[in-house]
Amino acid sequence: MSVEAAYATCAEITRREARNFSYGIRLLPPVKRQAMCAIYALARRIDDIGDGTMPTDQKLLALSATSESLQDLIRDGVSAAQDDPVLVALADAAARLPIALEAFDELIEGCRADVEGRQYESFEQLVHYCRCVAGSIGRLSLGVYGPAEPERARPLADALGVALQLTNILRDLREDRQVGRVYLPREDLDRFGCTLELDSEGNLADPPERFAALVRFEAARAKAWYADGLTLLPLLDHRSAACTAAMAGIYRQLLDRIAVDPEVVRGQRLSLPTSSKLRVALRAIVRGRA
Structure with missing residues (x-):
């Protein structure tokens, strides 16, 4: 498989699946955009294993196989990718840019936690999970962006990943609960007297005032x-900053809507209209050039 065809496959996966991230990725120059699409495509594959319909033991085997393929790729480069377009593209991107491919192992660790149905007693435990599944993507992205001060940038990218994942968790409270997943810490649920149980229609059943207090408490944490x-x-650089600002801006708008009206996530999965996402991307371009 040619590298060009491999990148085209990753770009199509990103266009089709990355409903929020794609707005930022489009703002990057070609080489960086291709690399980010390759990173997204493998991350999407890992997520799809965790969220798929295979039995638990098969999911865990598939995650282990993905980890082994990744280690082969780190050791042997494109020769280990064979005809897998995602791995071919990722190997080429890592040869061009200092992408820390080992961070994918953290994403796989977080996905294993999902498959095993792990829940969290404390916020500190939840933050560790967020660092695995989203902070890892931030650290991978830094290899593409090439910040002037990598050591200073790394914990900031990690923090932004935590913020994005906390927003995801609040947005998907009902959807996750329907498949048996509860991410909010037990100590917080107990503090606000919530259970995140579902009613007969599949909606979150906690009393409105308790539910609103819980959601706003977690939203305030995410804002920090x-x-x-x-x-x-x-x-x-201005284009990498625009990419990051666009992606973060879309999620921050989601978070603001949830904080204003927590009821919006009780019975649905909240999303922004395309027009709002485009406005966020435009503002990010202007800000990146400032």
Whole structure:
């Protein structure tokens, strides 16, 4: 398989599946855009294993096989990719840019936690999970962006990943609960007297005032992580900053809507209209050029 065809496959996966991230990725120059699409495509594959319909033992085997393929890729480069377009593209991207491919192992660790139905007693435990599944993507992205101060940028990218994942968790409370997943810490559920149980129609059944207090409490935490993580932007070149600002801006708008009206996530999966996403991307371009 040619490298060009491999990148085209990753770009199509990103266009089709990355409903929010694609708005930022489009703002990057070609080489960086191709690399980000390759990163997204493998991350999507890992997520799809965790969210798929295979039995638990088969999911865990598939995750282990993916980890082994990744180790082969790190050791042998494109020769280990064979005819897998995602791995071919990723190997080429890693040969061009200093992408820390080992961070994918953290993503796989987080996906294993999902498959095993792990729940979290404390916020500190939840933050570790967020660092695995989203902070890892931030660290992978830094290899593409090439910040001037990598050591300073790394914890900020990690913090932004935590903020994005906390937003995902709040957005998907009902959807996750329907498949038996509860991410919010037990200590927080107990504090606000919530269970995240479902009613007969499959909606979250906690009393409105308790539910709103819980969601707003977690949203405030996420906002603090955004405040820290977004200080990454000045360390990036203008197009990388625009990409990051667009992706983060879409999720931050989702978070703001949830915080204003927690009831919006009780019975549905919240999303922004395309027009709102485009406005966020446009603002990110202007900000990146400032």
